[in-house]
Amino acid sequence: MCQVDEDYNGQLDRDEVLSFSKKCVKCKEATAVLVIRAGDMFCSGCFKEYFVHKFRAMLGKNRIIFPGERVLLAVSGGPSSCSMLNQVQEGLSQNAHKKLRFIPGIVYIDEGGALGLSVEERQRTVDELQSMFKATGFPYHILPLEEVFDLPSSVLEESSPSSEQPDITYKAAVDHFIQTNRNCYLSPEKQADLTGLNIQESHTHSLQQIFGSIKTLTAKEDLLQTLRQHLLVHTARSKGYSKLMLGDNCTRLAVKLLASISLGRGAQLAIDTGFSDLRYGDIITVRPMRDYSAKEVSFYNHMYNVPSVFIPTLDTKTTDKASVLRLTESFVTKLQAHFPSTVSTIYRLVGIINLLYMYICEWFSMFIVCVCVGGGLGLVVYKQGGIVCGQKSLEKHLYCYSCLRLTSFL
Amino acid sequence: YCYPISLGGAELLFDGVKEHQVTLPSQSEPWDMKQLLVWIQRNLLKERPELFVQGDSVRPGILVLINDADWELMGELEYQLQDQDNVVFISTLHGG
Numbered sequence: 001m002c003q004v005d006e007d008y009n010g011q012l013d014r015d016e017v018l019s020f021s022k023k024c025v026k027c028k029e030a031t032a033v034l035v036i037r038a039g040d041m042f043c044s045g046c047f048k049e050y051f052v053h054k055f056r057a058m059l060g061k062n063r064i065i066f067p068g069e070r071v072l073l074a075v076s077g078g079p080s081s082c083s084m085l086n087q088v089q090e091g092l093s094q095n096a097h098k099k100l101r102f103i104p105g106i107v108y109i110d111e112g113g114a115l116g117l118s119v120e121e122r123q124r125t126v127d128e129l130q131s132m133f134k135a136t137g138f139p140y141h142i143l144p145l146e147e148v149f150d151l152p153s154s155v156l157e158e159s160s161p162s163s164e165q166p167d168i169t170y171k172a173a174v175d176h177f178i179q180t181n182r183n184c185y186l187s188p189e190k191q192a193d194l195t196g197l198n199i200q201e202s203h204t205h206s207l208q209q210i211f212g213s214i215k216t217l218t219a220k221e222d223l224l225q226t227l228r229q230h231l232l233v234h235t236a237r238s239k240g241y242s243k244l245m246l247g248d249n250c251t252r253l254a255v256k257l258l259a260s261i262s263l264g265r266g267a268q269l270a271i272d273t274g275f276s277d278l279r280y281g282d283i284i285t286v287r288p289m290r291d292y293s294a295k296e297v298s299f300y301n302h303m304y305n306v307p308s309v310f311i312p313t314l315d316t317k318t319t320d321k322a323s324v325l326r327l328t329e330s331f332v333t334k335l336q337a338h339f340p341s342t343v344s345t346i347y348r349l350v351g352i353i354n355l356l357y358m359y360i361c362e363w364f365s366m367f368i369v370c371v372c373v374g375g376g377l378g379l380v381v382y383k384q385g386g387i388v389c390g391q392k393s394l395e396k397h398l399y400c401y402s403c404l405r406l407t408s409f410l
Numbered sequence: 411y412c413y414p415i416s417l418g419g420a421e422l423l424f425d426g427v428k429e430h431q432v433t434l435p436s437q438s439e440p441w442d443m444k445q446l447l448v449w450i451q452r453n454l455l456k457e458r459p460e461l462f463v464q465g466d467s468v469r470p471g472i473l474v475l476i477n478d479a480d481w482e483l484m485g486e487l488e489y490q491l492q493d494q495d496n497v498v499f500i501s502t503l504h505g506g
Contacts, residue, residue, distance in 0.1 A: 022483055031479075032479075032483055033478060033479040033480060033483070034479070034480045034483075035480050035482045035483060041483065044478075079502075251502070294471070294502035294503070295473055295502055297502070298473050298500045298501075298502045299473065299475075299480070299500075302475065302478075302498065302500060303478065317458060317461065319460075329471075329503060333470040333471040333503065334470045336470065337470040
């Protein structure tokens, strides 16, 4: 199966780790304060450097965000997305080494309607987040999930390009940008002035009805994820952003990867968990936090006072077996505690699958809910599963197997 | 002996209170983390203990910091508490 470079022998023996010198492995001077993976101990200063560098390197290496581009940051209030916001802020600041060069905006989607939270609770969370966003100076958009009912049916279609994008390489774009902007920095856009959520009660009611009618937590989570994604893409499109940045961290993506397989979304693994997601055409989704483990993010946020807001979600305070996602999360984290290379090993699958995915992309049409490719494959599974006896309803061809199962719960 | 304890994300299980000043009853041997966890479970944890502790230790996914350093570097459960030690529990399972 997968080849793993690390040697497992030392990792099960806790005593060995403790008997190592507690100096930072990088500077070898200061006392180590954090252990990442097995045996990698960093002091506070070196850890910060490592953390910041990883973010810039991730964006720089992938060369997908061009200078001057408008990028929408999807912030959920959780530690990873807030950390991402913080990194973008630091990266854009004047004296940053290897300065970032894009124009950010922030979006937050209030999902309280689906969770049954009261308007007061929702407003409170929004106020807290609003003050956090205001402090960054970036324009921000706060939307209730209810807006999903107002999405045009053409959400899956690319918007017509407003200007002709010249076909230039990344390097040329950077050079050009540096020359024309030698002495000035990108001034942040004027902040939007928001006075509160505009929630239509009837929409909230409809939302609650939909979620209330779904029997399993797994299906609810899946639907929430889909609705959120569609709304994010629509927002990016309608407000003129060309990129969407999501804050999924490594641990979360590893869990998502395994859970996706259980849910029948194996064909979409690569784009669901890879760095960039091109399925929407004009809006490209990137995941710059993808190489950070949840532990690294939490530690950094704590040490460097990165604010985040705790917002309960569908699976808060649920048991281990409440949903497929919860069970997978529990499985991965427990395994990770004893075998620190669990997450990175799961991760390496993605790279391999990515190659295969790009290959099959050419031939199949897209499904409408998950917007994933594989119409041909879906039909095959569908027929074999015997769900419809020989009848070819046009509607059913539009769903992949997983989404079809989901809609059967509605 | 007094120990400030704070919770990041886990405060839902502790009545929503994030910061706790804990004074442990004196005993002949010094308190260690293992005993502290038992104490917390008995005295502070308001609900759903299985979301915080698992067996002798914390549930995997909860990061424990003692004086802003990873408890893995301090001996985890065997670490002996000293007066004014600051203990932080951060739930890494939440949020993205």
